[in-house]
Every structure is written in C-alpha cells, then in structure tokens.
Amino acid sequence: MALYRQGTYSPLIMHLQCAIDLSNAEIAALESFEASAETVPAGRQLDREGEQHNGAYIVQAGWAMRHKDLSDGRRQILDFVLPGDVLGIEGSVLRRADHSVTALTELQVSRFTFDGLESLLRQQPRLVAALVWQSACQRAVFAEHLVSLGRRSACERVAHLLLEVWRRLKMRGLAPDHAFRMPVTQVILADALGLSVVHMNRSLRQLARDGLVEKNRDCVTIIDLPGLVGIAAFDAGYLNETPMPDETQAALDRFCVTGLIPMRA
Amino acid sequence: MALYRQGTYSPLIMHLQCAIDLSNAEIAALESFEASAETVPAGRQLDREGEQHNGAYIVQAGWAMRHKDLSDGRRQILDFVLPGDVLGIEGSVLRRADHSVTALTELQVSRFTFDGLESLLRQQPRLVAALVWQSACQRAVFAEHLVSLGRRSACERVAHLLLEVWRRLKMRGLAPDHAFRMPVTQVILADALGLSVVHMNRSLRQLARDGLVEKNRDCVTIIDLPGLVGIAAFDAGYLNETPMPDETQAALDRFCVTGLIPMRA
DNA sequence: CGCTAGGTTGAATACGCTCAAAGATCGTGG
DNA sequence: CCACGATCTTTGAGCGTATTCAACCTAGCG
Numbered sequence: 001m002a003l004y005r006q007g008t009y010s011p012l013i014m015h016l017q018c019a020i021d022l023s024n025a026e027i028a029a030l031e032s033f034e035a036s037a038e039t040v041p042a043g044r045q046l047d048r049e050g051e052q053h054n055g056a057y058i059v060q061a062g063w064a065m066r067h068k069d070l071s072d073g074r075r076q077i078l079d080f081v082l083p084g085d086v087l088g089i090e091g092s093v094l095r096r097a098d099h100s101v102t103a104l105t106e107l108q109v110s111r112f113t114f115d116g117l118e119s120l121l122r123q124q125p126r127l128v129a130a131l132v133w134q135s136a137c138q139r140a141v142f143a144e145h146l147v148s149l150g151r152r153s154a155c156e157r158v159a160h161l162l163l164e165v166w167r168r169l170k171m172r173g174l175a176p177d178h179a180f181r182m183p184v185t186q187v188i189l190a191d192a193l194g195l196s197v198v199h200m201n202r203s204l205r206q207l208a209r210d211g212l213v214e215k216n217r218d219c220v221t222i223i224d225l226p227g228l229v230g231i232a233a234f235d236a237g238y239l240n241e242t243p244m245p246d247e248t249q250a251a252l253d254r255f256c257v258t259g260l261i262p263m264r265a
Numbered sequence: 266m267a268l269y270r271q272g273t274y275s276p277l278i279m280h281l282q283c284a285i286d287l288s289n290a291e292i293a294a295l296e297s298f299e300a301s302a303e304t305v306p307a308g309r310q311l312d313r314e315g316e317q318h319n320g321a322y323i324v325q326a327g328w329a330m331r332h333k334d335l336s337d338g339r340r341q342i343l344d345f346v347l348p349g350d351v352l353g354i355e356g357s358v359l360r361r362a363d364h365s366v367t368a369l370t371e372l373q374v375s376r377f378t379f380d381g382l383e384s385l386l387r388q389q390p391r392l393v394a395a396l397v398w399q400s401a402c403q404r405a406v407f408a409e410h411l412v413s414l415g416r417r418s419a420c421e422r423v424a425h426l427l428l429e430v431w432r433r434l435k436m437r438g439l440a441p442d443h444a445f446r447m448p449v450t451q452v453i454l455a456d457a458l459g460l461s462v463v464h465m466n467r468s469l470r471q472l473a474r475d476g477l478v479e480k481n482r483d484c485v486t487i488i489d490l491p492g493l494v495g496i497a498a499f500d501a502g503y504l505n506e507t508p509m510p511d512e513t514q515a516a517l518d519r520f521c522v523t524g525l526i527p528m529r530a
Numbered sequence: 531c532g533c534t535a536g537g538t539t540g541a542a543t544a545c546g547c548t549c550a551a552a553g554a555t556c557g558t559g560g
Numbered sequence: 561c562c563a564c565g566a567t568c569t570t571t572g573a574g575c576g577t578a579t580t581c582a583a584c585c586t587a588g589c590g
Binding site: 461 | 547548
Binding site for chain 1: 361400416
C-alpha cells in the first residue's frame with residue numbers, strides 16, 4: 001500500500017517532525033498506528049455539525065474541508081484538511097461536532113479508536129505533546145483566517161491562502177517546488193475566503209495578470225514568490241515550521257503523560 | 266479577597282461545570298489553585314504575537330482581547346477573554362505566541378506555573394479533560410467567528426456577537442438577566458467584527474431603532490431576545506452550554522491522565 | 531455530440547468604507 | 561464647581577470594493 005512516497009515518512013510524521021525530533025521508537029509506533037487505511041469517496045461527509053463525531057482518522061491522502069453551513073445556504077469553509085491532519089479527536093470531549101467535515105477528493109484515511117490511541121500514547125507519551133502541538137497549530141491557522149476575513153482585501157486573501165497551503169504542504173513533504181496540486185474549485189475558494197465566486201475569479205485573474213500566481217484546474221504555480229509574499233504580507237510564523245530550539249523542546253517534554261486510564265464505570 | 270460574588274463558585278469552576286460534574290475534591294483543588302490573584306492594569310499587553318508566552322493565568326475578573334495586528338495598522342480581534350478563561354497554556358507547546366492578548370479593563374488574574382498545574386492535574390486527573398474541553402470550546406468560538414466575518418452582514422454580526430457574549434457570561438454566572446456589562450468601545454467592536462467604526466455605529470443604532478438591543482457605554486440590554494436571535498440566526502450549540510449526558514461524561518473520562526512526569530533532562 | 535460542471539466576463543447595484551464634522555461623556559485640574 | 565481636553569459616539573455625503581444577475585465560454589465525460 002503506497003499511501004505516500006516510498007522511502008520517506010508519512011505526512012503526519014513529517015508534520016510532527018516540524019515540532020519535535022521524533023525518536024526511532026516513536027516513528028515506528030506511529031507507522032504501525034497508521035499502517036492500515038481505507039478509502040473515502042469524494043463528497044462524503046465525515047462529520048456533520050451538531051451531530052456526534054463519526055470516529056477519528058488520520059488523513060493520509062486527499063483533501064477535505066472543515067465548514068459550517070447556514071440554514072439559508074450560505075457556507076463558510078473554515079480550513080482545508082490536508083494529508084497528515086488528524087480528525088475527530090475532539091470527539092473525546094465534545095458530544096457534538098462544532099463544524100462539518102467533507103471530503104473534497106477521494107481520501108485515504110487511517111481510522112483509529114480512542115482505545116488504540118490510548119495505548120499508543122501510553123507507549124510513547126511524548127506523542128501527547130506532539131498532538132497537542134498539532135491542535136495548537138490548527139487554532140493558529142483559524143486565527144490567521146480570521147485576520148484574512150476581517151481585515152484583508154480580496155487579492156490579499158487569495159494570495160495569503162495560496163501561500164499558506166503551499167507552506168503547509170511543504171511541511172508534510174508534499175510540495176517540492178513552487179508548484180503544487182490544489183484540487184479545489186473557485187466556488188470552494190470563494191466560500192473559504194468569504195467572497196462571491198465572481199469576485200474570487202476576478203481576484204485570481206488579477207494575480208495572474210500581475211505575474212504573481214496562476215491556478216489552472218488543480219495546479220497552483222507560484223510565479224513571483226517575493227511579490228506574492230509582499231501583497232499578502234505573509235509571515236509563516238503561525239505555521240510553526242521550524243523545529244523548536246532545544247530549550248523549548250525541553251519545555252515541551254514537561255507535559256508528557258505517563259499513561260491514560262479508562263475510567264468508564 | 267472577593268474576586269467574585271461570595272457563596273458562589275469562581276468563573277472557571279462555573280464554566281467547567283457546564284461540561285463536567287466536578288466533585289467536591291476537584292472544586293476544592295481548583296479553588297486553592299486559583300486562591301491568589303494579582304491586578305493587571307487596563308491596556309497592559311499580556312502576550313505579544315511572535316514573542317514567548319508571558320506565563321499562564323486564570324482570569325478572575327475583567328475583560329481582555331486576543332488580537333493580531335498588521336504592520337499597516339489594521340487590527341483583527343479574534344475573541345474576547347472573559348473571567349473564567351485560562352490564558353497561556355499553549356506556551357507549553359508553542360515557542361511563540363500566535364496572537365497577542367491585551368487587557369481591556371483592569372484585570373484580576375491568578376498566575377500559575379506549569380509545575381503547579383502539573384501537580385494539580387496529578388491530584389485531579391479529570392481536570393485534564395476539563396481543560397481540553399475548554400480549549401475545544403475556544404476553537405469552536407473561533408470557528409463561529411469565521412462564519413460571522415465571512416458570511417454574515419454587519420447587523421447579523423453585531424447581533425450574533427452580543428448574544429454570544431451574553432451566553433458566555435451566563436455560563437460563568439456573570440449575566441443573571443437580559444442585561445450585562447460589556448466594557449468595550451465601538452472601535453473595539455469594529456475590530457472584532459471586521460467593520461469600520463462608522464459602520465459599527467450605524468449597525469448598533471439600527472438594532473436599537475428596531476427595538477432589539479441597546480448598548481450604552483458599558484451596558485448591553487437585550488430588549489427583544491427572540492428578535493435578536495432571529496436576525497443573528499443564533500444557535501448556542503457551539504458554546505457547549507448544557508452538561509454532557511451521562512454516556513458522554515463516561516467517554517470524557519477516557520482520557521484521564523494518571524500523572525504527568527517532568528522529563529527535563 | 532450534447533450534457534454538465536466549472537470558469538470568465540460585463541453591467542448594474544448595494545453594502546460598507548473614507549472623509550469630515552459635530553455632539554456626548556468623562557476625567558482632570560484650575 | 562466649572563472649564564478643558566481627550567476619548568468616544570453620532571451623523572452626513574461621496575466613493576469604492578465586492579455582490580448580484582446574466583450570459584457565454586470551456587473542458588471533460590457519457
């Protein structure tokens with residue numbers, strides 16, 4: 001099963017490596033944890049806002065979106081789910097999903113149970129910190145999206161989103177150069193950026209006309225990186241791309257969990 | 266020291282009670298954990314985006330804001346920090362704050378160390394789940410704000426925010442009826458809702474003219490609750506106000522931590 | 531070949547912004 | 561106690577970004 005390129009790590013491991021120097025034992029434990037995978041068809045709704053979480057997954061391949069829908073048809077996409085993202089862990093503390101998750105493409109996912117996670121974390125307690133780190137990153141992305149929707153112009157938003165996706169893919173080893181696959185229509189982009197489709201299109205054409213980026217069908221090509229970074233005022237700090245310095249790694253180890261005990265009566 | 270009304274619980278305990286039936290031992294442990302408090306003057310910046318977290322606090326009284334500032338002066342407020350909120354826990358996994366936090370009024374805060382938190386959680390492991398729950402609630406609030414900024418009109422945004430704040434205060438025992446204190450200028454509101462001050466004012470006046478809500482200086486009064494809920498299409502589900510049903514409480518206990526071990530080399 | 535989903539463009543409209551100025555309210559000091 | 565300055569609120573007028581509506585184009589697919 002070739003979920004990702006041979007001879008390299010899974011997207012999840014790649015991502016966590018950005019925060020922590022994973023030991024060989026930790027890598028091996030993660031690899032066996034995400035060994036099996038199942039296919040989810042494009043368009044399938046993995047979670048529905050207001051309903052119980054539909055299990056927990058690691059996304060291995062494909063794109064999904066987190067979104068909320070208003071009763072009158074308006075929709076806001078909160079974020080794109082990329083390979084290496086973990087879904088549904090909140091299910092352990094929230095009885096209802098606060099947003100929906102829908103597959104944008106066919107997905108490969110490794111489903112896991114809380115019991116399975118429990119024993120993984122009991123074996124490798126530092127991974128607790130790694131997962132907490134990933135969830136903190138998630139929140140930082142939401143925060144940056146709030147800035148885009150609240151205070152950036154249409155072109156700034158588009159530029160910022162494309163750069164964000166590019167960097168996030170890069171962290172997972174999925175964007176070797178200045179071009180990457182982004183299997184997302186302009187309708188979807190518009191709903192992610194709080195714009196109308198028409199204006200989304202015009203902004204995209206504008207950026208292309210200015211020689212900054214191009215997006216044809218599924219493929220985004222960054223033509224003028226400094227220019228794009230400039231108009232988006234993009235600062236990748238919030239993505240936490242660089243490994244923590246040693247002192248902070250030590251601090252991270254503080255909250256290592258020795259074990260998790262099931263307390264069901 | 267009367268940080269909150271005598272004979273009742275602290276805002277944090279009130280809030281956590283929304284999720285979990287805290288035992289007497291857990292309540293006592295929390296009360297001693299937040300026994301001491303210090304004063305922070307209005308306007309003081311508690312955290313600065315991009316810099317290291319400035320310790321961890323429980324807010325006992327007063328308002329603060331989470332925000333991000335662009336280099337050209339634009340500002341987006343992500344969320345208001347209310348009594349009962351815990352700040353700075355992310356400092357354990359992130360080396361830099363992804364957003365700033367600034368006091369809007371004078372604050373009473375209980376500062377704590379990670380060592381102190383560690384021993385609290387070792388004594389009362391179910392509180393781990395409670396804190397994870399609070400942080401999940403935080404993310405749900407961000408998500409709802411994304412919907413507001415991306416897809417709601419100015420009046421809808423204002424109505425939605427006022428209702429949200431009202432419910433959040435209510436959960437902490439700080440809004441007995443349909444009126445509450447909101448020590449926030451229109452400039453601040455505008456930056457929270459992605460609007461200009463002028464338009465913020467017009468929207469507020471509009472809502473008052475329609476007999477829905479009024480805001481004079483510090484005090485918000487909800488005049489027509491159903492009407493306000495209607496135009497905001499407000500659904501409080503995302504705030505997780507209602508205690509989990511028994512079955513879910515059991516699930517919540519799954520991730521109880523038996524202990525935390527400091528692993529600093 | 532025709533259907534469908536997605537992309538592109540124009541024209542008119544509207545929501546929210548900027549600029550500008552005047553009115554409240556509050557704290558402070560004379 | 562009143563005057564003053566600072567901050568906040570309110571209102572008007574004109575403008576601009578983004579929306580809506582509508583039509584046409586393009587590519588992929590049965």
